[in-house]
Amino acid sequence: MxxxxxxxxxxxxxxxxxxxxxxxxxxxxxxxxxxxxxxxxxxxxxxxxxxxxxxxxxxxxxxxxxxxxxxxxxxxxxxxxxxxxxxxxxxxxxxxxxxxxxxxxxxxxxxxxxxxxxxxxxxxxxxxxxxQCRAWNTPEFETVGEVVDFIGQLFEGYKYLHENLVAHRDVKKENIVMESTALSEEHFHIFDQDFSLDLTKKVSPSKTRTEGKPRYYIIDFGISRHYEGTENPPYEITRMFGSDTSVPEFRNLEEPHNPFPIDVFCLGKMIYRKALCSKAETLGFEWLVPLLEDMTRTDPASRPTMEEVVTRYGELTRGLREGKLRSKFALDWDTMDWFDHATRVIPHWWKRMCFTVARTPAIPTYRPD
CATH class of the missing domain: 3.30.200.20 (Phosphorylase Kinase; domain 1)
Structure with missing residues (x-):
C-alpha cells in the first residue's frame, strides 16, 4: 500500500x-x-x-x-x-x-x-x-563585505534597468536570486536547496560568497514596462502594482505616477527590512541608513534616482576599512549561547586569516565607479 x-x-x-x-x-x-x-x-x-x-x-x-x-x-x-x-x-x-x-x-x-x-x-x-538559481539569502552571509557586495550588485542592476528605461515595478526579495554554480556545482532540488536532486542526501555549498564571487540576478518582468525616450520621465495611471502595497503613490491609484521612484522606494525598503532585518545599525551598516531613508521618502520627488543611489553608495563604501568588511555578519548574534558563539567565531577567524593572507578581496565583486 x-x-x-x-x-x-x-x-x-x-x-x-x-x-x-x-x-x-x-x-x-x-x-x-x-x-x-x-x-x-x-x-x-x-x-x-x-x-x-x-x-x-x-x-x-x-x-x-x-x-x-x-x-x-x-x-x-x-x-x-x-x-x-x-x-x-x-x-x-x-x-x-x-x-x-x-x-x-x-x-x-x-x-x-x-x-x-x-x-x-x-x-x-x-x-x-x-x-536554476539559489535564493539570495541561503546560505547566510558570512561577512559584512559579502552583504556590501550583494547590495552593490542590486544597485548596479536597477540602475542599469532605469538607464534603459525599464521599470521593474515589482521589487521584492522573491525577485532577486543568486547564481548557484558559483558556490557549488552539485545539483540541488528546486523545492529544497538543502537536498540533492533525488532527495537522497543533504547538500551544501562548498564555497563562501567571498570565494565563489556569485552574481545576483533580477527576475520576473511580468508587470515591468519599457518606456520610450519621449516618455522620460513617464507618468501614468495604473491599477497594476507589485507586492509592496505600502508605496505612498498607491494610496491614490487614480493619480498618474512615475514608476521609477517606486522601484527606488521598494528597493530601499527591501534592503533595510529583508537583507538587514530592520537592524542595520547593529549589523555594521549604520553608515547606509541615511541613504536607505532617502530612498524610502514619502515624496517621490525627494527620493534619489538610481544613478544618485549608486554614486552615493560608491562614496560610502570607499571609506570602509578592511577589518570592518571582513567582520562577521551575524543576524542572531545577540541570542546565541556561548557554545554557538565559539563554534562560529573560530571558523570565521580562521577563514578571515586565510583570506587576508591570500589577499582575497573582502568585497567579492562589487567595485564603486
Missing part, C-alpha cells in the same frame, strides 16, 4: 502539472529532461515499491506554482528553470527579457536567458529557459 488514501492528490497530477507531462517528450527532444514525476508513463515510486514511504520519495513533491518547472539541460547537464509565458497576456514580459538579454554589460543583472521554446501544440505559449 502507498500509505495514502485512495485518490490522494499526490498520486495525481494537477492540471498545471499535466501541462508539463504532455510536453515531456517534446522538451526531451528539445534538450531538456524534466523530473520523473512528469514522464508520460509515470507511476508513483511508492506504488511500484510498497516498501517506500511516500514522503521520502522525490516524485511525491507536487509543483506549487505550475508556470515554472525545473529540468536538466542535456547539453551540459546543468540545472535550468522553464517558465511558461502566455504570449497573449504577457508578450511584454518576453520583449523586455529579450531586450535586456541582448545587452552585454557587466552591470546588467537581468537573469540570463538561455533560449525561448515555442510549443507547436500550444501557439499561445512560449517557454523561457533560464539557469
Amino acid at each position: 502507498s500509505g495514502l488514501p485512495p485518490g490522494n492528490f499526490i498520486e495525481q497530477l494537477s492540471d498545471k502539472e499535466i501541462y508539463w507531462r504532455d510536453r515531456y517528450d517534446w522538451l526531451l527532444e528539445s534538450g531538456y529532461r524534466l523530473r520523473p514525476r512528469y514522464k508520460p508513463d509515470w507511476v508513483p515510486s511508492w506504488i511500484t515499491n510498497p516498501q517506500l514511504f511516500f514522503v521520502d520519495c522525490e516524485d511525491s513533491l507536487t509543483n506549487p506554482r505550475g508556470i515554472i518547472c525545473d529540468a536538466i539541460r542535456l547539453k551540459d547537464k546543468s540545472q535550468v528553470v522553464l517558465k511558461r509565458v502566455n504570449k497573449t497576456k504577457h508578450q511584454n514580459e518576453l520583449d523586455i527579457h529579450c531586450y535586456l538579454s541582448e545587452k552585454s554589460d557587466p552591470k546588467n543583472h537581468t537573469v540570463p536567458l538561455i533560449e525561448i521554446l515555442n510549443p507547436e501544440d500550444c501557439p499561445s505559449d512560449s517557454i523561457v529557459v533560464m539557469p
Whole structure:
C-alpha cells in the first residue's frame, strides 16, 4: 500500500502539472529532461515499491506554482528553470527579457536567458529557459563585505534597468536570486536547496560568497514596462502594482505616477527590512541608513534616482576599512549561547586569516565607479 488514501492528490497530477507531462517528450527532444514525476508513463515510486514511504520519495513533491518547472539541460547537464509565458497576456514580459538579454554589460543583472521554446501544440505559449538559481539569502552571509557586495550588485542592476528605461515595478526579495554554480556545482532540488536532486542526501555549498564571487540576478518582468525616450520621465495611471502595497503613490491609484521612484522606494525598503532585518545599525551598516531613508521618502520627488543611489553608495563604501568588511555578519548574534558563539567565531577567524593572507578581496565583486 502507498500509505495514502485512495485518490490522494499526490498520486495525481494537477492540471498545471499535466501541462508539463504532455510536453515531456517534446522538451526531451528539445534538450531538456524534466523530473520523473512528469514522464508520460509515470507511476508513483511508492506504488511500484510498497516498501517506500511516500514522503521520502522525490516524485511525491507536487509543483506549487505550475508556470515554472525545473529540468536538466542535456547539453551540459546543468540545472535550468522553464517558465511558461502566455504570449497573449504577457508578450511584454518576453520583449523586455529579450531586450535586456541582448545587452552585454557587466552591470546588467537581468537573469540570463538561455533560449525561448515555442510549443507547436500550444501557439499561445512560449517557454523561457533560464539557469536554476539559489535564493539570495541561503546560505547566510558570512561577512559584512559579502552583504556590501550583494547590495552593490542590486544597485548596479536597477540602475542599469532605469538607464534603459525599464521599470521593474515589482521589487521584492522573491525577485532577486543568486547564481548557484558559483558556490557549488552539485545539483540541488528546486523545492529544497538543502537536498540533492533525488532527495537522497543533504547538500551544501562548498564555497563562501567571498570565494565563489556569485552574481545576483533580477527576475520576473511580468508587470515591468519599457518606456520610450519621449516618455522620460513617464507618468501614468495604473491599477497594476507589485507586492509592496505600502508605496505612498498607491494610496491614490487614480493619480498618474512615475514608476521609477517606486522601484527606488521598494528597493530601499527591501534592503533595510529583508537583507538587514530592520537592524542595520547593529549589523555594521549604520553608515547606509541615511541613504536607505532617502530612498524610502514619502515624496517621490525627494527620493534619489538610481544613478544618485549608486554614486552615493560608491562614496560610502570607499571609506570602509578592511577589518570592518571582513567582520562577521551575524543576524542572531545577540541570542546565541556561548557554545554557538565559539563554534562560529573560530571558523570565521580562521577563514578571515586565510583570506587576508591570500589577499582575497573582502568585497567579492562589487567595485564603486
